[in-house]
Amino acid sequence: MALKGNLRDFSIIQVLNLINLAKKTGALYIESSSKSAKLIFREGKLVYATTGMDAVPLIKIMARSKLIPSSAAASLSERYRTLNDMELGITLINSGYLTQDQIFTGIADFFKDILRGLFTLTEGLFNFEADEQPPSTSIPLRMALEDIIIEGSRQAHEHEDLKNEIPSLDVALKFAERPGVNIRDIKLNAEEWRVISYVNPKNSIKQIATAAKLNDFQIRRVVYNLLQAGLVEMIRLNSPVASAPPHAIPARNPIEQRNLVNRVIDRIKTI
Amino acid sequence: MQTQTVKIVVTGPFNAGKTELIRSVSEIEVVNTEKKVTSESEKVKNSTTVAMDFGRITVDNDLVLFLFGTPGQKRFDFMWEILSEGMLGFIVLVDSTRPETFREARGILETFRAYAPTPYIVVANKQDLADAWSLEDIRVALRLDPAIKLLPCTAKKKSSVKTVLLELLYAILEELDSTKS
Ligand SMILES: Nc1nc2c(ncn2[C@@H]2O[C@H](COP(=O)(O)OP(=O)(O)OP(=O)(O)O)[C@@H](O)[C@H]2O)c(=O)[nH]1
Numbered sequence: 001m002a003l004k005g006n007l008r009d010f011s012i013i014q015v016l017n018l019i020n021l022a023k024k025t026g027a028l029y030i031e032s033s034s035k036s037a038k039l040i041f042r043e044g045k046l047v048y049a050t051t052g053m054d055a056v057p058l059i060k061i062m063a064r065s066k067l068i069p070s071s072a073a074a075s076l077s078e079r080y081r082t083l084n085d086m087e088l089g090i091t092l093i094n095s096g097y098l099t100q101d102q103i104f105t106g107i108a109d110f111f112k113d114i115l116r117g118l119f120t121l122t123e124g125l126f127n128f129e130a131d132e133q134p135p136s137t138s139i140p141l142r143m144a145l146e147d148i149i150i151e152g153s154r155q156a157h158e159h160e161d162l163k164n165e166i167p168s169l170d171v172a173l174k175f176a177e178r179p180g181v182n183i184r185d186i187k188l189n190a191e192e193w194r195v196i197s198y199v200n201p202k203n204s205i206k207q208i209a210t211a212a213k214l215n216d217f218q219i220r221r222v223v224y225n226l227l228q229a230g231l232v233e234m235i236r237l238n239s240p241v242a243s244a245p246p247h248a249i250p251a252r253n254p255i256e257q258r259n260l261v262n263r264v265i266d267r268i269k270t271i
Numbered sequence: 272m273q274t275q276t277v278k279i280v281v282t283g284p285f286n287a288g289k290t291e292l293i294r295s296v297s298e299i300e301v302v303n304t305e306k307k308v309t310s311e312s313e314k315v316k317n318s319t320t321v322a323m324d325f326g327r328i329t330v331d332n333d334l335v336l337f338l339f340g341t342p343g344q345k346r347f348d349f350m351w352e353i354l355s356e357g358m359l360g361f362i363v364l365v366d367s368t369r370p371e372t373f374r375e376a377r378g379i380l381e382t383f384r385a386y387a388p389t390p391y392i393v394v395a396n397k398q399d400l401a402d403a404w405s406l407e408d409i410r411v412a413l414r415l416d417p418a419i420k421l422l423p424c425t426a427k428k429k430s431s432v433k434t435v436l437l438e439l440l441y442a443i444l445e446e447l448d449s450t451k452s
């Protein structure tokens with residue numbers, strides 16, 4: 001089974017969204033004319049990221065986040081030359097140089113920068129290799145993807161096509177049931193919070209837009225961001241179906257209809 | 272007694288295999304209106320359906336099933352009108368090897384969600400190809416509700432299409448049961 005395509009057609013945000021929602025484990029390879037990257041996920045969380053050929057050493061990552069002064073980076077690298085990342089991390093913690101939180105923050109910032117660098121790609125191949133694991137010596141950080149997906153989705157140029165994606169505003173939203181994801185932990189902007197506060201199977205997107213004072217374009221953009229991050233789902237409006245087309249429900253009575261369907265079933269079985 | 276007709280509609284993005292699916296089970300040569308593809312972006316194939324595909328299965332002496340395939344573009348405006356009478360349900364077909372069409376497939380699905388509960392299933396076609404995405408990934412990429420059936424298919428194979436049709440019919444029975452009241 002393949003999970004590959006071109007970023008021209010299926011953006012990096014959509015790929016991350018898929019990995020996040022399907023809780024995938026494995027490596028995502030990105031190959032474009034300007035960049036290449038390898039991202040490893042475990043149950044939908046990012047655990048490892050590199051661009052180009054080589055992994056960036058932990059000391060450099062810490063120096064980037066200014067957790068280690070760049071003046072000290074060279075001598076530390078030299079002193080701990082023989083240690084792998086995991087051993088080095090433990091050494092830095094034990095020597096009181098850095099806390100575990102600082103190390104995790106530094107790595108998460110580094111991961112996010114790599115992802116941000118990929119957001120701008122408008123073409124390039126992606127390929128997901130299931131079950132690939134990070135090097136056993138890497139620091140065991142698991143970075144949740146919701147924040148970065150929302151961030152990327154906000155700046156994406158995909159919004160032009162949103163009418164295709166969300167053709168009808170006469171549908172409702174409900175919160176996605178995703179154990180372990182608390183919406184309060186996610187960095188939403190004011191517009192997104194306003195929309196979130198009206199999410200209810202009884203409110204159509206159009207009604208939410210009116211209440212939140214957003215126009216059609218704005219509401220589609222917000223809904224799209226929330227959908228991408230897996231926070232909400234679209235559902236049929238839980239009220240009289242205003243938009244049902246005429247005669248959409250067959251005019252026959254249910255017993256007759258049942259009978260017809262059963263006859264068709266019997267016939268199809270003989271094909 | 273007059274012959275009754277029922278309809279099943281096969282819709283989905285360009286090149287998903289709608290014509291192929293109908294052709295696999297229709298007892299008549301599929302009446303289709305293909306034309307040569309001229310647009311650059313859609314050069315993956317030589318011909319596309321411009322009006323409806325039309326297949327037929329005789330059920331018994333007084334019942335006929337029609338299979339309609341929607342054309343590669345512009346699906347909805349005219350569709351409800353033409354097809355609503357006697358329509359049992361829909362198949363939304365996607366090409367499992369072309370993620371670039373999933374966005375359009377999602378648009379189709381979101382449209383259905385807004386309407387009355389017409390039963391439909393989603394079918395991941397071309398599962399015989401090495402590039403095919405797995406059902407699990409397609410379900411997430413299409414944001415499919417867990418209640419909606421998603422089935423694998425190889426439209427070129429009659430047995431595969433048969434399974435798909437039966438699953439749709441079972442979904443229709445379930446829908447009838449749930450609206451019995
Ligand atoms: N390998 C493989 N190829 C398939 C399958 N189904 C369809 N195809 C091929 O995919 C191409 C498109 O099939 P069509 O049936 O013309 O697709 P369509 O959905 O009717 O296309 P439009 O009418 O243009 O929207 C053809 O070359 C088919 O032979 C399948 O299950 N497996």
Ligand SMILES: [Mg+2]
Nearest residue numbers: 289290319320
């Ligand atoms: Mg066709």
